[in-house]
Amino acid sequence: MLAAFLYFDMSFMVWYLLGPLQVQLAQALQLDTQQRAMVVAVPILSGAVLRLFLGMLADRIGARRTGMLAQCAVIVALFVAWRSGIDSFAQAIALGLMLGIAGASFAVALPLASRWYPPQHQGTAMGIAGAGNSGTVFAAVFAPMLAVAFGYEAVFGLACIPLVLTLLVFTLCAREAPVAVSSKRLSDYARVLVGNRDAWWFMFLYAITFGGFAGFASALPGYFHDQFGFDPRLAGWATAACVLAGSLMRPVGGHIADRIGGTRTLLTVYALVTVLVATAALQVGGATTTVALFVLTLLCLGAGNGAVFQLVPQRFGADLGLITGLVGMSGGIGGFLLAAGMGVVKQHTGSYATGLWLFAAVALLGWGVLSGIKRQWRNDWSAVSAARV
Numbered sequence: 001m002l003a004a005f006l007y008f009d010m011s012f013m014v015w016y017l018l019g020p021l022q023v024q025l026a027q028a029l030q031l032d033t034q035q036r037a038m039v040v041a042v043p044i045l046s047g048a049v050l051r052l053f054l055g056m057l058a059d060r061i062g063a064r065r066t067g068m069l070a071q072c073a074v075i076v077a078l079f080v081a082w083r084s085g086i087d088s089f090a091q092a093i094a095l096g097l098m099l100g101i102a103g104a105s106f107a108v109a110l111p112l113a114s115r116w117y118p119p120q121h122q123g124t125a126m127g128i129a130g131a132g133n134s135g136t137v138f139a140a141v142f143a144p145m146l147a148v149a150f151g152y153e154a155v156f157g158l159a160c161i162p163l164v165l166t167l168l169v170f171t172l173c174a175r176e177a178p179v180a181v182s183s184k185r186l187s188d189y190a191r192v193l194v195g196n197r198d199a200w201w202f203m204f205l206y207a208i209t210f211g212g213f214a215g216f217a218s219a220l221p222g223y224f225h226d227q228f229g230f231d232p233r234l235a236g237w238a239t240a241a242c243v244l245a246g247s248l249m250r251p252v253g254g255h256i257a258d259r260i261g262g263t264r265t266l267l268t269v270y271a272l273v274t275v276l277v278a279t280a281a282l283q284v285g286g287a288t289t290t291v292a293l294f295v296l297t298l299l300c301l302g303a304g305n306g307a308v309f310q311l312v313p314q315r316f317g318a319d320l321g322l323i324t325g326l327v328g329m330s331g332g333i334g335g336f337l338l339a340a341g342m343g344v345v346k347q348h349t350g351s352y353a354t355g356l357w358l359f360a361a362v363a364l365l366g367w368g369v370l371s372g373i374k375r376q377w378r379n380d381w382s383a384v385s386a387a388r389v
Helices: 003-013 022-029 033-061 062-084 091-103 106-114 119-150 152-173 186-193 196-229 232-260 262-282 286-316 318-347 351-382
Strands: none
Touching: 003 033, 003 062, 003 106, 003 119, 003 152, 022 033, 022 091, 022 106, 022 119, 022 152, 022 196, 022 232, 022 351, 033 062, 033 106, 033 186, 033 196, 033 318, 062 091, 062 106, 062 152, 091 186, 119 152, 119 186, 119 196, 119 232, 186 196, 186 318, 196 232, 196 262, 196 286, 196 318, 196 351, 232 286, 262 286, 262 351, 286 318, 318 351
């Protein structure tokens, strides 16, 4: 569990690294709002797609070996970016694509931790391992400060230090659970998706919760800078408060879902997120009020992330590696659409309000979908699962 958490934590730190650096990058490379949003959104999309392939590799050679290979690739990418520099929009996009490997750590860390625990403790176990997304807090707090002191390119080199230390700990401490895991192919992913509505529902639900968390975590530094004139450090600190709330609530959300059921937890999450984001879109109050609204929003989304993965192992225990990759991919796609969409909306309308209204509407749609299928899930799963639905 410790190895999975630490690996996930540091991976999320570098996956998110371009988000807190976006203001400095945009100024240095003369990027417009839409290009800036694309730079921070590309790692999310890359991570989403690569999760499928890391999931397959983890099933084939083991999560431990896969994690080690992925960490090495990310370290090399950051080292090259530090030594060679990032001098254009295209180079920033290329680095973002490579940092997606760190985002794909989702498909390594969660199965590595989950396979050690029985169904009734899946929400708590997955929540604790998944709380590694708190690594985004480190990036939000320290990356802008280090960029001011040493330049944004130096941040890439400095990030290699904790990654190398984490690689050593992971190599020494990570252990595979003593369970049989069959190798998966792309056709197996297709089998899970074809004719299986539950898989699609889970992907949609997680695209809202994790997509909202990742998308806002990447977009908020730029949002706070544009909306309230925050400098990069202050924007990073405000974003860190939001991200920390969401990260801490992930294991709590999993634990709550173990106690009262994942569907009940998610219904509450979607209702609260709808109200909070809609209020932020109305621009009621000043900067402090808006930051508080986003802290509460990401707190709810973090709880929702834990709740989704309390439910997933109950429905797809035999295909946990497959569904983890698919659901994780959908969460990344949701984050990409939110982060990129916020920039597109701002570029063409001059305001972020429309983007916030759209996300609030999607959260409300999630509430409606889950309200319609919760009874069927409870009836179908209660006979085969010891955990609460």
